[in-house]
Amino acid sequence: MSGNEPAFAKAVVELNGEIAFVGSLEEAKAKFSNAKKIDLQGKTLLPGFIDPHSHFGMVSNSMGQVDLNPEPVGTVTNISDITKRMKAYKLDNNIPNGEWIFGWGYDNGELAEKRHPTKMEIDAVLPNNPVYLQHTSGHMGVANSMALKMMNVTSETPNPTGGNIARIPNSKEPNGLVQETAMYPFVGNMLQILAQDQTKYFDATQEYYASNGITTAQDGMTDRNTIHFFQSQADAGKLKIDLIALGGNNDLKTNLKDSLINFKTYKNRFKVQGTKIVADGSPQGKTAYFTEPFKTVVPGCSHDCRGLPSLSKETLNNLFVTAYTEDNQLFIHSNGDATIDMVIAAHEYACDKLGQPLDKDRRTIVIHSQFVRPEQLKTFKKHNMEPSFFTNHAYFWGDVHVENLGKERADFLSPMVSAERLGLKPTNHSDATVTPVSPLFTVWSAVNRVSRSGAVIGESEKTTPYQALKAIPTNAAYEFFEEDSKGSLEVGKLADFVILDKNPLSIDPMKIKNIQVLETIKEGKTVFKD
Incomplete structure (x- = not known):
């Protein structure tokens, strides 16, 4: 899953937690004659799913x-x-x-x-x-x-x-x-x-993620106490999958000074990757921040009802400056196009103030980017920023978005096809608990873009199954600077796999969400089996 077209192999060999061979069955038998052989009997093996954004x-x-x-x-x-x-x-x-x-x-x-x-x-x-x-x-x-x-x-x-x-x-x-x-x-x-029950539910939460084929999970906004709790669980050997946390923007300066937090570096399967900023609200809740008003009544608002930015321009600018000064990766929750304007402006402000290139490889992630405008996507590409989309919205709230925003805006929700056409590497997520942790449902939503009522929300933005799949392990590995170790079946990468009962690339696209995860393997060891 590293190219623009799918490639298939008959055999994969795992050795010491890494992929040692990918290719023909005959060659695998010749080179690894002593290896234990497992026949999948027509089942499909893919790279383990990487969770681009949820809330563990x-x-x-x-x-x-x-x-x-x-x-x-x-x-x-x-x-x-x-x-x-x-x-x-x-x-x-x-x-x-x-x-x-x-x-x-x-x-x-x-x-x-x-x-x-x-x-x-x-x-x-x-x-x-x-x-x-x-x-x-x-x-x-x-x-x-x-x-x-x-x-x-x-x-x-x-x-x-x-x-x-x-x-x-x-x-x-x-x-x-x-x-x-x-x-x-x-x-x-x-x-x-609820923190007093964290230990009680920790194993069950891992099992839930692993049962959905996820070998790397994310906690999309983590307070300092929970960061230390996750690290304590990791140090006790209780993590069977990798877990990535994002610190909260209110803790940014404190986290940067904390010697116990080594950003972007795993310790016993846990790491803090960067910082999450919440810049606006939700479109279905009518609190996402838009340049054009909602078309329906907004509770508590009588005129020019365009939603709410969660932060002032000055606050957002200062957060970018603080993060970019320390090379801290930012993940900014931004649903409405007015918020995305603020994010782009904050990026440009920080780069100008610090004398940094606009396109430095810092991989600033604009989470959701649900109602990004076409010209904003072009700016993402120019500035080396990446969107993490949320096509599940097409199903859960697509009809609501048509009503609240109009068909034109609703149809361009999470525009994965347009983003890929520009050369971006979009990911696609569940944002659990907002929608269920199910990468296969997310793939289904990107391919079909069908709403609860059966309407198609943006025909031109339907992806191919391969594009939708690639967004989860491959582009997500890139999002987290892990493309050298995860995201595709290549020699030298971690032996993180998911085994499915059917092939998402050949099944009826409307049935993709019904595909079952049979087994999840983390570095050569089974962590879930149906």
């Missing part, structure tokens, strides 16, 4: 929360389903009054009511527990009255910069919905409480 820690934390996902991930269809599940969770787990209860994955767009739950609705079933429900986007949530009180959010609390506290109509009273930076205290509190 959030996936782990979700195992201790109430699942509120709609189909096809869950079964929630309305607000009553949510409140019933939350109440049942308290009773089934004997949770005492006063203890926090968390839920995750609800999607207001998929609820029958087409709105967020309110604090009053949660209060009706759980009046004596603080409750916080995380939206599927990860960019907002709903708190009940007790949770709002404990986090000191009242009618007198102003909206924070880059955030919104939704209010009951014709009043200043919060209705429970907190968006973007307004949710940060709630999420921080949740992570602190």
Whole structure:
């Protein structure tokens, strides 16, 4: 998977965790006559999948929360389903009054009511527990009255910069919905409480990733305590796959001074690659930042509703300068085109201030780049920046994007074909827990771009199966500066493999998401087997 066209081999030989041979079966038998032979019996072996962007820690934390996902991930269809599940969770787990209860994955767009739950609705079933429900986007949530009180959010609390506290109509009273930076205290509190169960769910989280063929996972924004927890697990020999973390932008200066963090270098299968910056919100949540307004009503906004930048221009510029000064790789969450304008401007500002070339091989990654404009893609190529796309949105929220943004903007969502045509090396990710960890579903979404309703979201941006596959192991290896050791079946690279029951390049494209992972192999050792 290193060229523009797929190449096939009949035999691969692993020796001491590395690939020793790729080629014909006859030659492999002649050169490695003593090697153990495994006949795949027509199954397909590929390079192990590399996770370009997800949230390993959030996936782990979700195992201790109430699942509120709609189909096809869950079964929630309305607000009553949510409140019933939350109440049942308290009773089934004997949770005492006063203890926090968390839920995750609800999607207001998929609820029958087409709105967020309110604090009053949660209060009706759980009046004596603080409750916080995380939206599927990860960019907002709903708190009940007790949770709002404990986090000191009242009618007198102003909206924070880059955030919104939704209010009951014709009043200043919060209705429970907190968006973007307004949710940060709630999420921080949740992570602190759930941290006590990190060890409990660590192995199960690895198993989940490995069962999806992933040999290198990512935690897409990692606080300092969790960085040290991951390293402690790695040092104890508990990592069976590689794990990459991205430090948070608020910790950038502290992390750069931390002698225990050696960026871009694995220690016992764990490394901190760089720094994650959150620059805007989510398009389906109407908090991504656009140059043109949304076409539908935006809660809490009455005119020129274009979403929210999470950071000021000055703050973003300074983060780029700090990172580029220390050659720290940046990964910037940017969904809307106005945010991408800010990211490009910050890159240019930092390079000018530091006297660095615009196209230095620093591999700044613009995460999501969902609604990038064509000319911005050209600038990415010129500046040696790379997009990490999110084509799963075409299925989960493609219909919503057509409604909120119009067909023209929606059809250019995650434009992988246009990016490749320019010579970029785009990756494609799940952003789990936003969508499930499943590289094969992500491949399916890139190839078909089919929405929940069956509509095609951007016919001209449909990739070939090979293009879609290559984005995950091969381009992801490049994203992390690991192209010399991972991402393709070549002699000298790590023997990281995934075995599938069918070949994604020859099966009906609409059936790619149904392909089963049979075995995942990390450096020659099986880490998952169905």
